[in-house]
Amino acid sequence: MFEALGLMVFYENMLALNNVSLTCGEHQIIGVFGANSAGKSTLMYTLSGLMLDIAKKEQRAGGERITIRGQLNYRGGDIMNLRPSERARAGIILCPERRRIFPESSVLENLRIASYLATPQQAAETLEFVFNLFPPLTKITKRLGGFLSGGEQQMLAIGRTLMAQPKLLLLDEPLLGLSPAIQYWLAKAIKEIAEQRGAAIIVAEQYARPIMPIIHYGYILENGSAVVEGDKDQLMNNPDVKSAYFGA
Protein backbone atom coordinates (compact mmCIF):
# COMPACT_ATOMS: atom_id res chain seq x y z
CA MET A 1 0.00 0.00 0.00
CA PHE A 2 2.79 2.36 0.94
CA GLU A 3 6.42 2.08 -0.01
CA ALA A 4 9.39 4.39 0.51
CA LEU A 5 12.43 3.65 -1.66
CA GLY A 6 15.93 4.98 -1.02
CA LEU A 7 14.96 8.10 0.89
CA MET A 8 17.84 10.54 1.29
CA VAL A 9 17.54 13.88 3.06
CA PHE A 10 20.40 16.36 3.28
CA TYR A 11 20.58 19.47 5.46
CA GLU A 12 23.28 21.29 3.51
CA ASN A 13 25.91 18.54 3.38
CA MET A 14 24.76 16.77 6.51
CA LEU A 15 23.07 13.48 5.77
CA ALA A 16 19.92 13.17 7.91
CA LEU A 17 18.41 10.16 6.17
CA ASN A 18 20.66 7.71 4.36
CA ASN A 19 19.01 5.43 1.83
CA VAL A 20 16.02 4.44 3.99
CA SER A 21 13.44 2.12 2.47
CA LEU A 22 10.33 0.83 4.16
CA THR A 23 7.03 -0.75 3.23
CA CYS A 24 3.67 -0.81 4.94
CA GLY A 25 0.74 -3.00 3.89
CA GLU A 26 -3.00 -2.39 4.39
CA HIS A 27 -4.05 -2.51 8.08
CA GLN A 28 -0.45 -3.05 9.21
CA ILE A 29 1.33 -1.36 12.09
CA ILE A 30 4.97 -0.57 11.32
CA GLY A 31 7.40 0.53 14.01
CA VAL A 32 10.39 2.80 13.47
CA PHE A 33 12.65 2.86 16.52
CA GLY A 34 15.67 4.97 17.25
CA ALA A 35 17.29 7.33 19.72
CA ASN A 36 17.18 11.09 19.57
CA SER A 37 18.59 12.49 16.32
CA ALA A 38 18.47 9.09 14.62
CA GLY A 39 16.29 10.64 11.90
CA LYS A 40 12.81 9.59 13.05
CA SER A 41 11.23 13.02 12.77
CA THR A 42 13.00 13.75 9.50
CA LEU A 43 11.56 10.49 8.17
CA MET A 44 8.04 11.37 9.36
CA TYR A 45 8.30 14.88 7.89
CA THR A 46 9.45 13.42 4.59
CA LEU A 47 6.61 10.90 4.48
CA SER A 48 3.95 13.50 5.34
CA GLY A 49 5.35 16.13 2.97
CA LEU A 50 6.07 18.71 5.67
CA MET A 51 9.74 18.43 4.65
CA LEU A 52 8.85 19.97 1.27
CA ASP A 53 7.30 22.92 3.06
CA ILE A 54 10.25 23.28 5.44
CA ALA A 55 12.68 23.13 2.50
CA LYS A 56 10.65 25.73 0.58
CA LYS A 57 10.63 28.13 3.52
CA GLU A 58 14.36 27.69 4.16
CA GLN A 59 15.04 28.38 0.50
CA ARG A 60 12.90 31.54 0.49
CA ALA A 61 14.60 32.87 3.59
CA GLY A 62 18.03 31.98 2.26
CA GLY A 63 18.59 29.46 5.05
CA GLU A 64 19.70 25.84 4.98
CA ARG A 65 19.62 24.02 1.67
CA ILE A 66 17.52 20.91 2.17
CA THR A 67 17.66 18.24 -0.50
CA ILE A 68 15.21 15.34 -0.69
CA ARG A 69 15.79 12.29 -2.88
CA GLY A 70 14.02 8.97 -3.27
CA GLN A 71 10.61 7.64 -4.15
CA LEU A 72 7.31 7.39 -2.26
CA ASN A 73 4.75 5.03 -3.73
CA TYR A 74 1.26 5.19 -2.33
CA ARG A 75 -1.67 3.29 -3.84
CA GLY A 76 0.06 2.95 -7.18
CA GLY A 77 1.37 6.50 -7.65
CA ASP A 78 4.47 8.46 -6.72
CA ILE A 79 3.53 11.12 -4.18
CA MET A 80 6.97 12.65 -3.68
CA ASN A 81 5.91 15.98 -5.21
CA LEU A 82 2.53 16.31 -3.49
CA ARG A 83 2.19 19.09 -0.92
CA PRO A 84 1.32 18.16 2.70
CA SER A 85 -2.32 19.18 2.28
CA GLU A 86 -2.61 17.10 -0.90
CA ARG A 87 -1.11 14.08 0.83
CA ALA A 88 -3.56 14.56 3.71
CA ARG A 89 -6.39 14.65 1.19
CA ALA A 90 -5.10 11.32 -0.17
CA GLY A 91 -5.34 9.90 3.38
CA ILE A 92 -1.82 10.30 4.75
CA ILE A 93 -2.20 12.07 8.09
CA LEU A 94 0.65 12.91 10.45
CA CYS A 95 0.27 13.24 14.20
CA PRO A 96 3.25 15.51 14.78
CA GLU A 97 5.87 15.29 17.48
CA ARG A 98 4.97 17.24 20.63
CA ARG A 99 1.32 16.99 19.54
CA ARG A 100 0.87 20.58 18.39
CA ILE A 101 -2.63 20.95 19.84
CA PHE A 102 -4.42 24.20 18.91
CA PRO A 103 -3.90 25.90 22.29
CA GLU A 104 -6.66 28.51 22.12
CA SER A 105 -9.37 26.14 20.93
CA SER A 106 -11.39 23.85 23.16
CA VAL A 107 -11.03 20.08 22.92
CA LEU A 108 -14.20 19.87 20.86
CA GLU A 109 -13.13 22.70 18.60
CA ASN A 110 -9.76 21.03 18.00
CA LEU A 111 -11.68 18.01 16.73
CA ARG A 112 -14.05 20.14 14.65
CA ILE A 113 -11.15 21.97 12.98
CA ALA A 114 -9.65 18.57 12.20
CA SER A 115 -12.81 17.40 10.41
CA TYR A 116 -11.95 19.71 7.51
CA LEU A 117 -11.55 16.77 5.14
CA ALA A 118 -14.51 14.76 6.49
CA THR A 119 -18.13 14.85 5.38
CA PRO A 120 -20.60 15.79 8.16
CA GLN A 121 -21.65 12.13 8.50
CA GLN A 122 -18.05 10.96 8.74
CA ALA A 123 -17.29 13.69 11.27
CA ALA A 124 -20.22 12.72 13.53
CA GLU A 125 -19.37 9.03 13.34
CA THR A 126 -15.64 9.59 13.97
CA LEU A 127 -16.33 11.92 16.88
CA GLU A 128 -18.29 9.14 18.55
CA PHE A 129 -15.45 6.68 17.90
CA VAL A 130 -12.85 9.08 19.35
CA PHE A 131 -14.89 9.61 22.53
CA ASN A 132 -15.36 5.85 22.91
CA LEU A 133 -11.67 5.23 22.38
CA PHE A 134 -10.58 7.99 24.77
CA PRO A 135 -13.34 8.34 27.41
CA PRO A 136 -11.38 10.95 29.45
CA LEU A 137 -11.88 13.43 26.60
CA THR A 138 -15.68 13.41 27.03
CA LYS A 139 -15.32 15.11 30.42
CA ILE A 140 -13.17 17.99 29.17
CA THR A 141 -14.72 18.91 25.81
CA LYS A 142 -14.85 22.60 26.75
CA ARG A 143 -11.33 22.90 28.15
CA LEU A 144 -8.79 24.84 26.07
CA GLY A 145 -6.09 22.80 24.35
CA GLY A 146 -3.36 24.79 26.07
CA PHE A 147 -4.53 23.68 29.50
CA LEU A 148 -4.48 19.91 28.95
CA SER A 149 -2.10 17.43 30.58
CA GLY A 150 0.37 15.54 28.42
CA GLY A 151 -1.76 12.41 28.28
CA GLU A 152 -4.91 14.36 27.45
CA GLN A 153 -3.04 16.25 24.75
CA GLN A 154 -1.84 13.03 23.17
CA MET A 155 -5.34 11.53 23.17
CA LEU A 156 -6.62 14.71 21.56
CA ALA A 157 -3.79 14.75 19.02
CA ILE A 158 -4.54 11.19 17.93
CA GLY A 159 -8.28 11.88 17.98
CA ARG A 160 -7.67 14.90 15.79
CA THR A 161 -5.82 12.87 13.17
CA LEU A 162 -8.68 10.35 13.15
CA MET A 163 -11.15 13.14 12.34
CA ALA A 164 -9.17 13.73 9.14
CA GLN A 165 -10.11 10.19 7.97
CA PRO A 166 -6.62 8.68 7.67
CA LYS A 167 -5.85 5.68 5.49
CA LEU A 168 -2.20 5.84 6.52
CA LEU A 169 -1.60 7.28 9.97
CA LEU A 170 1.89 8.54 10.85
CA LEU A 171 2.52 8.83 14.59
CA ASP A 172 5.66 10.73 15.58
CA GLU A 173 6.72 9.88 19.15
CA PRO A 174 3.21 9.45 20.56
CA LEU A 175 4.53 8.23 23.93
CA LEU A 176 6.90 11.14 24.56
CA GLY A 177 6.69 12.47 28.10
CA LEU A 178 3.95 10.10 29.29
CA SER A 179 3.90 7.79 32.30
CA PRO A 180 4.47 4.07 31.63
CA ALA A 181 0.88 3.19 32.51
CA ILE A 182 -0.48 5.65 29.96
CA GLN A 183 2.13 4.49 27.43
CA TYR A 184 0.80 0.93 27.51
CA TRP A 185 -2.78 2.11 27.44
CA LEU A 186 -2.09 4.28 24.37
CA ALA A 187 -0.29 1.42 22.61
CA LYS A 188 -3.48 -0.63 23.05
CA ALA A 189 -5.53 2.24 21.62
CA ILE A 190 -3.22 2.45 18.60
CA LYS A 191 -3.80 -1.25 17.94
CA GLU A 192 -7.55 -0.71 18.18
CA ILE A 193 -7.35 2.11 15.65
CA ALA A 194 -5.60 -0.14 13.13
CA GLU A 195 -8.19 -2.88 13.65
CA GLN A 196 -11.37 -0.82 13.80
CA ARG A 197 -10.64 2.04 11.41
CA GLY A 198 -8.87 -0.12 8.86
CA ALA A 199 -5.96 2.30 8.81
CA ALA A 200 -2.32 1.42 8.28
CA ILE A 201 -0.08 2.98 10.92
CA ILE A 202 3.60 3.89 11.03
CA VAL A 203 4.83 4.68 14.56
CA ALA A 204 8.17 6.34 15.23
CA GLU A 205 9.19 5.91 18.87
CA GLN A 206 12.13 5.89 21.26
CA TYR A 207 10.28 3.73 23.75
CA ALA A 208 10.22 0.38 21.97
CA ARG A 209 8.92 -1.68 24.87
CA PRO A 210 5.20 -0.68 24.83
CA ILE A 211 5.03 -0.45 21.01
CA MET A 212 6.94 -3.62 20.04
CA PRO A 213 4.10 -6.06 20.94
CA ILE A 214 1.60 -4.35 18.62
CA ILE A 215 3.69 -4.03 15.44
CA HIS A 216 3.77 -6.32 12.40
CA TYR A 217 7.18 -5.21 11.19
CA GLY A 218 9.79 -2.83 12.47
CA TYR A 219 12.92 -0.90 11.56
CA ILE A 220 15.74 0.33 13.77
CA LEU A 221 17.06 3.73 12.72
CA GLU A 222 20.58 4.80 13.62
CA ASN A 223 22.34 7.92 12.35
CA GLY A 224 19.85 8.20 9.52
CA SER A 225 20.14 4.62 8.30
CA ALA A 226 17.83 1.65 8.83
CA VAL A 227 20.39 -0.70 10.36
CA VAL A 228 18.12 -3.57 11.41
CA GLU A 229 14.69 -4.64 10.26
CA GLY A 230 12.38 -7.57 10.85
CA ASP A 231 9.08 -8.71 12.34
CA LYS A 232 8.67 -8.32 16.07
CA ASP A 233 10.14 -11.72 17.01
CA GLN A 234 13.20 -11.13 14.86
CA LEU A 235 13.67 -7.69 16.39
CA MET A 236 13.15 -8.78 19.98
CA ASN A 237 15.57 -11.70 19.56
CA ASN A 238 18.27 -9.61 17.94
CA PRO A 239 21.01 -9.24 20.57
CA ASP A 240 21.87 -5.63 19.62
CA VAL A 241 18.24 -4.55 19.77
CA LYS A 242 17.82 -6.41 23.05
CA SER A 243 20.66 -4.62 24.74
CA ALA A 244 19.80 -1.19 23.32
CA TYR A 245 16.03 -1.20 23.80
CA PHE A 246 15.17 -3.84 26.39
CA GLY A 247 18.12 -3.52 28.73
CA ALA A 248 18.94 -7.23 28.69
Next chain:
Amino acid sequence: MEILVYGIINSVTLALMALGFTLVYGVSRLPNFAHGALYVLTGYITWQLLNRLGLPYFLAGFLSLALVGGVGALMYHFILERIRGMAISEIIASYAIGLAILEGLRWAGLKGGTFILKPFIEGSLNIAGVSVDYQRVLAVVLGAALVGFLWLFVNQTRLGLALKGMAQDERAAMTLGIDSDRMAVVAMALGSIFAGVAALVLMPLGSIIVESGYQVLILAVAVCIVGGLGSWTGALLAAFVIGFAQILTVSYLGAHWQMVVALVAIILTLVLRPSGLFGKQKELEERV
Protein backbone atom coordinates in the same frame (compact mmCIF):
# COMPACT_ATOMS: atom_id res chain seq x y z
CA MET B 1 -24.13 61.39 27.21
CA GLU B 2 -22.62 62.84 24.10
CA ILE B 3 -19.33 61.23 25.05
CA LEU B 4 -21.00 57.84 25.45
CA VAL B 5 -22.86 57.96 22.15
CA TYR B 6 -20.00 59.33 20.08
CA GLY B 7 -17.54 57.11 21.94
CA ILE B 8 -19.43 54.03 20.84
CA ILE B 9 -19.71 55.31 17.28
CA ASN B 10 -16.03 56.14 17.11
CA SER B 11 -15.05 52.77 18.64
CA VAL B 12 -17.11 50.80 16.15
CA THR B 13 -15.61 52.87 13.35
CA LEU B 14 -12.13 51.94 14.52
CA ALA B 15 -13.11 48.30 14.85
CA LEU B 16 -14.42 48.34 11.28
CA MET B 17 -11.11 49.72 10.04
CA ALA B 18 -9.02 47.24 12.01
CA LEU B 19 -10.94 43.95 11.64
CA GLY B 20 -9.66 43.17 8.17
CA PHE B 21 -6.06 43.88 9.11
CA THR B 22 -6.19 41.73 12.23
CA LEU B 23 -7.96 38.91 10.38
CA VAL B 24 -5.19 38.64 7.78
CA TYR B 25 -2.44 38.94 10.36
CA GLY B 26 -4.10 36.41 12.67
CA VAL B 27 -4.45 33.75 9.99
CA SER B 28 -1.26 34.15 7.97
CA ARG B 29 1.07 36.30 10.13
CA LEU B 30 1.05 38.68 7.19
CA PRO B 31 1.01 42.39 8.06
CA ASN B 32 -1.02 43.81 5.17
CA PHE B 33 0.22 47.38 4.88
CA ALA B 34 -1.88 47.85 1.76
CA HIS B 35 -4.98 47.74 3.97
CA GLY B 36 -5.58 51.50 3.84
CA ALA B 37 -5.09 51.55 0.08
CA LEU B 38 -7.76 48.86 -0.35
CA TYR B 39 -10.04 51.03 1.78
CA VAL B 40 -9.64 54.03 -0.52
CA LEU B 41 -9.75 51.84 -3.63
CA THR B 42 -13.20 50.55 -2.67
CA GLY B 43 -14.51 54.09 -2.34
CA TYR B 44 -13.02 55.07 -5.69
CA ILE B 45 -14.40 52.02 -7.53
CA THR B 46 -17.84 52.55 -6.01
CA TRP B 47 -17.83 56.20 -7.03
CA GLN B 48 -16.86 55.28 -10.59
CA LEU B 49 -19.54 52.59 -10.81
CA LEU B 50 -22.14 55.02 -9.44
CA ASN B 51 -21.26 58.03 -11.54
CA ARG B 52 -19.74 56.64 -14.72
CA LEU B 53 -21.95 53.59 -15.18
CA GLY B 54 -24.93 54.88 -13.26
CA LEU B 55 -25.41 51.67 -11.30
CA PRO B 56 -27.71 51.67 -8.28
CA TYR B 57 -25.96 52.21 -4.93
CA PHE B 58 -26.29 48.69 -3.54
CA LEU B 59 -25.18 47.00 -6.74
CA ALA B 60 -22.19 49.32 -7.03
CA GLY B 61 -21.28 48.61 -3.42
CA PHE B 62 -21.44 44.83 -3.82
CA LEU B 63 -19.54 44.91 -7.09
CA SER B 64 -16.73 47.00 -5.68
CA LEU B 65 -16.49 44.73 -2.61
CA ALA B 66 -16.16 41.73 -4.92
CA LEU B 67 -13.52 43.53 -6.99
CA VAL B 68 -11.50 44.57 -3.95
CA GLY B 69 -11.72 41.05 -2.52
CA GLY B 70 -10.32 39.85 -5.84
CA VAL B 71 -7.53 42.43 -5.71
CA GLY B 72 -6.57 41.19 -2.23
CA ALA B 73 -6.55 37.55 -3.35
CA LEU B 74 -4.50 38.29 -6.47
CA MET B 75 -2.10 40.40 -4.44
CA TYR B 76 -1.35 37.41 -2.26
CA HIS B 77 -1.23 34.90 -5.09
CA PHE B 78 1.11 36.82 -7.37
CA ILE B 79 3.27 38.81 -4.97
CA LEU B 80 3.07 38.02 -1.28
CA GLU B 81 3.06 34.22 -1.59
CA ARG B 82 6.64 34.23 -2.84
CA ILE B 83 8.01 36.14 0.16
CA ARG B 84 5.81 34.52 2.77
CA GLY B 85 7.48 34.10 6.13
CA MET B 86 10.02 36.90 5.69
CA ALA B 87 8.50 39.62 7.82
CA ILE B 88 10.53 42.55 6.51
CA SER B 89 9.92 41.70 2.86
CA GLU B 90 6.22 41.24 3.57
CA ILE B 91 6.00 44.70 5.08
CA ILE B 92 7.98 46.34 2.29
CA ALA B 93 6.08 44.57 -0.48
CA SER B 94 2.61 45.16 0.94
CA TYR B 95 3.45 48.77 1.74
CA ALA B 96 4.77 49.26 -1.79
CA ILE B 97 1.57 47.85 -3.24
CA GLY B 98 -0.38 50.21 -1.01
CA LEU B 99 1.70 53.17 -2.16
CA ALA B 100 1.25 52.18 -5.79
CA ILE B 101 -2.53 51.99 -5.39
CA LEU B 102 -2.85 55.23 -3.42
CA GLU B 103 -0.49 57.33 -5.49
CA GLY B 104 -1.89 55.74 -8.64
CA LEU B 105 -5.33 56.95 -7.60
CA ARG B 106 -3.93 60.42 -6.92
CA TRP B 107 -2.42 60.39 -10.41
CA ALA B 108 -5.77 59.27 -11.83
CA GLY B 109 -7.25 62.46 -10.44
CA LEU B 110 -8.57 61.46 -7.02
CA LYS B 111 -8.68 64.53 -4.83
CA GLY B 112 -10.85 65.84 -2.06
CA GLY B 113 -14.11 67.65 -2.66
CA THR B 114 -15.18 66.19 -6.00
CA PHE B 115 -15.32 62.54 -5.00
CA ILE B 116 -18.16 62.22 -2.57
CA LEU B 117 -20.36 59.23 -1.81
CA LYS B 118 -23.90 60.03 -0.73
CA PRO B 119 -25.03 58.71 2.66
CA PHE B 120 -27.33 55.70 2.30
CA ILE B 121 -29.98 57.44 4.30
CA GLU B 122 -30.19 61.18 4.87
CA GLY B 123 -31.43 62.68 8.10
CA SER B 124 -30.64 62.30 11.72
CA LEU B 125 -31.92 60.69 14.85
CA ASN B 126 -32.20 61.81 18.44
CA ILE B 127 -30.65 59.37 20.93
CA ALA B 128 -31.10 60.45 24.57
CA GLY B 129 -30.76 64.10 23.73
CA VAL B 130 -27.85 63.65 21.30
CA SER B 131 -28.45 64.19 17.62
CA VAL B 132 -26.85 61.49 15.46
CA ASP B 133 -27.18 61.18 11.68
CA TYR B 134 -28.51 57.93 10.26
CA GLN B 135 -25.24 57.12 8.48
CA ARG B 136 -23.42 56.90 11.83
CA VAL B 137 -26.18 54.74 13.30
CA LEU B 138 -25.86 52.53 10.24
CA ALA B 139 -22.11 52.29 10.79
CA VAL B 140 -22.67 50.98 14.31
CA VAL B 141 -25.35 48.52 13.21
CA LEU B 142 -23.25 47.24 10.30
CA GLY B 143 -20.16 47.07 12.48
CA ALA B 144 -22.01 44.91 15.02
CA ALA B 145 -23.43 42.78 12.20
CA LEU B 146 -19.96 42.29 10.75
CA VAL B 147 -18.53 41.19 14.09
CA GLY B 148 -21.47 38.80 14.50
CA PHE B 149 -20.92 37.46 10.99
CA LEU B 150 -17.21 36.97 11.64
CA TRP B 151 -17.93 35.15 14.89
CA LEU B 152 -20.41 32.79 13.23
CA PHE B 153 -18.14 32.23 10.25
CA VAL B 154 -15.11 31.40 12.34
CA ASN B 155 -16.90 29.19 14.86
CA GLN B 156 -19.53 27.44 12.80
CA THR B 157 -18.29 26.90 9.27
CA ARG B 158 -15.76 24.42 7.95
CA LEU B 159 -13.72 27.12 6.22
CA GLY B 160 -13.84 29.43 9.22
CA LEU B 161 -12.66 26.68 11.56
CA ALA B 162 -9.85 25.87 9.15
CA LEU B 163 -8.78 29.53 9.25
CA LYS B 164 -8.82 29.35 13.03
CA GLY B 165 -6.63 26.25 13.00
CA MET B 166 -4.20 27.84 10.55
CA ALA B 167 -4.04 30.93 12.78
CA GLN B 168 -2.93 28.86 15.76
CA ASP B 169 -0.50 26.36 14.32
CA GLU B 170 0.30 26.36 10.63
CA ARG B 171 2.13 23.06 10.61
CA ALA B 172 -0.50 21.16 12.60
CA ALA B 173 -3.19 22.54 10.30
CA MET B 174 -1.26 21.40 7.24
CA THR B 175 -1.10 17.83 8.51
CA LEU B 176 -4.90 17.88 8.71
CA GLY B 177 -5.26 18.76 5.03
CA ILE B 178 -5.67 22.52 5.43
CA ASP B 179 -3.62 24.28 2.74
CA SER B 180 -1.58 27.21 4.01
CA ASP B 181 -1.58 29.26 0.80
CA ARG B 182 -5.25 28.68 0.09
CA MET B 183 -6.17 29.86 3.59
CA ALA B 184 -3.99 32.94 3.16
CA VAL B 185 -5.80 33.77 -0.09
CA VAL B 186 -9.15 33.38 1.66
CA ALA B 187 -7.98 35.56 4.55
CA MET B 188 -6.64 38.24 2.21
CA ALA B 189 -9.87 38.31 0.21
CA LEU B 190 -11.96 38.51 3.38
CA GLY B 191 -9.67 41.12 4.94
CA SER B 192 -9.88 43.26 1.79
CA ILE B 193 -13.66 42.95 1.74
CA PHE B 194 -13.74 44.06 5.38
CA ALA B 195 -11.65 47.11 4.46
CA GLY B 196 -14.15 47.71 1.66
CA VAL B 197 -17.17 47.45 3.94
CA ALA B 198 -15.56 49.95 6.29
CA ALA B 199 -15.00 52.28 3.34
CA LEU B 200 -18.58 52.01 2.10
CA VAL B 201 -20.00 52.74 5.53
CA LEU B 202 -17.58 55.45 6.62
CA MET B 203 -16.78 57.35 3.44
CA PRO B 204 -20.17 59.03 3.06
CA LEU B 205 -19.26 60.85 6.30
CA GLY B 206 -16.50 62.72 4.46
CA SER B 207 -15.10 62.72 0.94
CA ILE B 208 -12.86 60.15 -0.70
CA ILE B 209 -9.28 61.33 -0.33
CA VAL B 210 -5.94 59.61 -0.74
CA GLU B 211 -4.77 60.66 2.73
CA SER B 212 -7.48 58.65 4.47
CA GLY B 213 -5.70 55.55 3.20
CA TYR B 214 -2.68 56.34 5.33
CA GLN B 215 -4.85 57.35 8.26
CA VAL B 216 -6.86 54.12 8.18
CA LEU B 217 -3.63 52.13 8.08
CA ILE B 218 -2.23 53.96 11.10
CA LEU B 219 -5.45 53.49 13.06
CA ALA B 220 -5.71 49.81 12.12
CA VAL B 221 -2.11 49.19 13.17
CA ALA B 222 -2.67 51.10 16.42
CA VAL B 223 -5.76 49.06 17.27
CA CYS B 224 -3.97 45.78 16.49
CA ILE B 225 -0.86 46.63 18.49
CA VAL B 226 -2.86 47.74 21.53
CA GLY B 227 -5.13 44.69 21.28
CA GLY B 228 -2.34 42.21 20.70
CA LEU B 229 -1.43 41.35 17.11
CA GLY B 230 -3.67 38.74 15.59
CA SER B 231 -6.13 38.60 18.48
CA TRP B 232 -9.66 39.35 17.30
CA THR B 233 -11.13 39.93 20.74
CA GLY B 234 -8.12 42.07 21.58
CA ALA B 235 -8.70 44.24 18.51
CA LEU B 236 -12.34 44.80 19.45
CA LEU B 237 -11.44 45.74 23.00
CA ALA B 238 -8.63 48.02 21.83
CA ALA B 239 -10.99 49.72 19.37
CA PHE B 240 -13.16 50.67 22.33
CA VAL B 241 -10.23 51.79 24.48
CA ILE B 242 -8.78 54.01 21.75
CA GLY B 243 -12.22 55.07 20.52
CA PHE B 244 -13.29 56.40 23.90
CA ALA B 245 -9.86 57.88 24.62
CA GLN B 246 -10.11 59.84 21.37
CA ILE B 247 -13.57 61.19 22.11
CA LEU B 248 -12.54 62.15 25.65
CA THR B 249 -9.51 63.97 24.28
CA VAL B 250 -11.60 65.74 21.70
CA SER B 251 -14.09 67.02 24.24
CA TYR B 252 -11.56 68.01 26.92
CA LEU B 253 -8.41 68.93 24.98
CA GLY B 254 -9.49 69.81 21.47
CA ALA B 255 -10.01 68.08 18.14
CA HIS B 256 -6.49 68.30 16.80
CA TRP B 257 -5.21 66.00 19.57
CA GLN B 258 -7.33 63.14 18.26
CA MET B 259 -4.74 61.48 16.02
CA VAL B 260 -2.07 61.75 18.71
CA VAL B 261 -4.12 59.44 20.96
CA ALA B 262 -3.65 56.47 18.63
CA LEU B 263 0.07 57.11 18.32
CA VAL B 264 0.54 57.54 22.07
CA ALA B 265 -1.43 54.33 22.57
CA ILE B 266 1.00 52.47 20.29
CA ILE B 267 4.02 53.75 22.19
CA LEU B 268 2.51 53.16 25.64
CA THR B 269 1.55 49.60 24.69
CA LEU B 270 4.97 48.82 23.31
CA VAL B 271 6.63 50.13 26.46
CA LEU B 272 4.28 48.68 29.08
CA ARG B 273 2.91 45.49 27.57
CA PRO B 274 4.56 44.69 24.24
CA SER B 275 2.29 41.74 23.45
CA GLY B 276 -0.84 43.91 23.78
CA LEU B 277 -3.97 43.66 25.92
CA PHE B 278 -4.70 40.18 24.66
CA GLY B 279 -1.21 38.81 24.35
CA LYS B 280 -2.55 35.60 25.86
CA GLN B 281 -1.28 33.61 22.90
CA LYS B 282 2.21 33.93 24.32
CA GLU B 283 1.26 33.01 27.85
CA LEU B 284 -0.47 29.87 26.65
CA GLU B 285 2.42 28.94 24.43
CA GLU B 286 4.69 28.87 27.44
CA ARG B 287 2.40 26.45 29.22
CA VAL B 288 2.21 23.92 26.41
